[in-house]
Amino acid sequence: MNKGASITSGKKLLAFVVIALVIGLAIGYGVGYYTTTLSISQAPAGAERVYTLGVTFALSGAVSSVCVQWTPVVTMAIDDLNNLTKSMGLNIVFKPYILDDASTPDGALKNVQTLYATGVRIVIGPALSSQVKAVKAFSDANKLIIIAPCSNSPAIAIPDYIFRTQPSALRESKALATYAVHEGIRSVVSFHINDEFCNVFAQYFKKYFEESGGSVLYDMAYQAGQADYGSDVASLASWVAKLRPNAVFYCGYDTDGANVLNHAADEPVLRGVRWLTVEGFYGASEILTQKIVDFARATNIIGIRPVPIANPLYDEFVEKLKKYGATPTLCSENVYDAVMIAGLAVLRTGGSSDPEVLRRALIEVAKTYYGPGGWGLFDENGDRLQASFRLWTMAFINGTYQYIDIGYIADSNIVVEKVLG
C-alpha cells in the first residue's frame, strides 16, 4: 500500500473524528441543556409556561387497587394549582407526567430515572417504602426531589432530598402498642408481609409493646408477590393454636390482605382471637366482602391510620373528589398535599430548577401549608411532623360494607367513640 496515501487517509480520518466530536459535543450540550430545563422551561415573554411534575404510582401490581385511585387526586390537585395561577394572573400551567411502576422497587427506580432524563425535578411518589428506598441513591446523587405520599418506614427517615407527606411510622407503632395495652392485650403473635414498611413497623411495635409490659410470642413474615397465602395463614393458625396469644398483629396491603383475611376467616382458631392491624389495606374495596367483614366483627379487628382528627379540609376534599369520580383511599389526602406543596414551592421559586432552591422552598411552603392531610410541616428528616391517628374497623352499616372510624389517638390519649358489637 502507498505510504503517502495512507498518511493522507489517516489525517482525513483524524479530521473527521475531531469534527464529529465537536459536533457531538455541541449536540450533547444542547440536548443536555434542553432536558435539564425542560420541566420548567423558559418560555418567551407572554407565552404559557408549563411546569411538569413527575408522578410514579403503582398503577399495576400488588398495591394498584389503592394507587389507581390516586390518579384523580393528582388531576384535582393540578386543577387547583392551575386555578390558583390563573387567579393570580400568572401565565403558568402545571402538568403531571404519570408513570406506572408496577408496585416494584425496580419499576419506581426506572420511572424516576426516566422522569429525571426528561427534565423533571420534582417527583410525586412512589407509594411503598421499599420503592422509596430503591430510588434514594438516585435521588441523592442527582439531587432529585421526591415527595412520597404514603411511605412511612422509619428506616428511611433521613435528611435528604426525599420528603414524605405521611408521618414516620415510629409514632404510629408506639400508638398501636399503647392502644393494645390499653385494651388489655398482653400477648400477640405478629404476622406480616416481608417488606420494608411492615418489617420495620413490626419491629418497633414489638419494641414499644414489650416496653409496655406486653409480649410478642412469635414473629412470622410471609413473602410478598405470591399467588396465594393460604398455607401461610394455616401456619399462623398453628402458632395461634399452640401459643394462645390475646391477639394477632397483622401488617399487609390490599391484595395480600384480602387473601390473608379471606383464608383466616375459614380458620376457627383465628376467629377466636382479636386482631390488630395498620393502614395497609384501609380503603381497599376487595376487603369489603361479607366474609371478611363478618370475620372483622368476630375478631373485633382494629386498625390504626395516620389522619388528622376533625379536619374540615379533609371533609371538603372528600366532597370535591366525588366530582372527579373517586372516593378517598389510603393516603389520598397525602397525595393531594404532596402535589400542592410541590406546586406552591415551584411558584415560590419562580420556576427555579436548582434543587437546593427548590428543597428550601418546599420546607418553607410546608411550614404554612394546611391541607386535607393536616399541617404540612416537615421534621428534620423531611417527614410530616404532625401525627395523630384514627382507629378504624369494618362493619355492615346502612346496607353496605364499609370502613368506619371508631376513635382516635392523639398525644398518648386514646379516645374510643364507637363500640361495635
Add this chain to the structure above:
Amino acid sequence: MEIYRVILCSYVFSWIYILSGLPLTLSYRTTKVFNFAHPVFITYGAYVAIIANEVLGKRINLVTAVLLAFVVGGLVSLITHLLVFRPLSYQRVSSNTYMVASMGLWFIYQYILYIACQILTRKYGANFLSYPTIEYEDVKLVQDALRIGNIPQYIITASLIGVTISIALYILFNKTVLGIALRGTADNVTLAAVSGIPTDRLINLTWFLVGGITALSGVIWVNFSGSTTPDVGLNIVVDNFAAAFIGGLYSLPITAVASIVLALIENTLLAVLNYYFGVQPTIRLAIVFGIVFAILVARPPAGAAGGLPYRFIKRVSKK
C-alpha cells in the same frame, strides 16, 4: 398443628398446576414452541369468570364459568398461534425468536387486561384489579342438597374440573382416532403429514385445547383465592414452568406428578418446617427450587433437554 388446611391448599394447588402444566407440555410437544405467554391463559380464565360474575349480577354457575373460560382461553390461544407462531414457523425462525415473541405477547396480553380492568372497574363499580373470591351458585346447590356445606367449595370445584379434564384427556389421547392423530403429529409432524393427517388443523386444535384447559385453572383459582389480580398467572409461572421442565416438556404423567410434588413442597412441607423448625415461609422459593434442582440433577429431564423422550428411554436401555 393445623395440618388440615395446609393439605387442602396442597390439593387445590396440585390441580391448578396440573391443569396449567399439562397443556404447556402438550403445546411444546406438538409445536416445539415454549410459550412464555402461557400463564396468561390462567389469568384470562380467571377474569372470564370474574367478568361473567359481574355481568350476571354476582350469581354465576360453575358450568357457565367453565364453558366461557374454555372457549375464551382456547380462542386467545388459537389466535396467538394463527397470528404469531404460525407465521414465524413459516419463516423457520430459531427457538429463541419464539421465546422472545412469546415474552412480548405476555406483556401485551397483560396490559390489555389491565386496561380492560380499569374500564370495567368504572363501568361496574367493582375492583377488577383485585377481585374477591367467587362462590359458584350451582356448586352451592349441590352442597346444600348433599349436605356437604362443611367441605370448602374450592375442593369440590377443583375435583370436578380436575378429574373431568384428566379423564377427558386420557380418553382423547388413548381411545380416539383424533387423539392418536394428535400424538402422531406431536411425535413427527412430517411423517404425520405424509400419512395424510391434516397436521395444520390438528395443531390448531392443540392450541385451542391448550388455551382452553389452562383457562380452567383460572376458574378454580377465583373460587379458591381471596384475591385475584391480573398478575395471577405471573405469580404461578415459576412453579408452572418447573413442573413442565421436570416432565421434560414431554411426559404428561411426569408433569402431573411434578405438579403434585411442587404443591406439597411449597404448602405442606413449608408449613411443617415453619411449625417444627421455625423456618420462615419467606424462603419458600429457595426451598422449592432447591428441591427442584435436586430432582433435575438426580433425574435429568428428557425431551426439551435434548435427550430422548421418556417412553423411548426404556426401549433404548433394554437394547
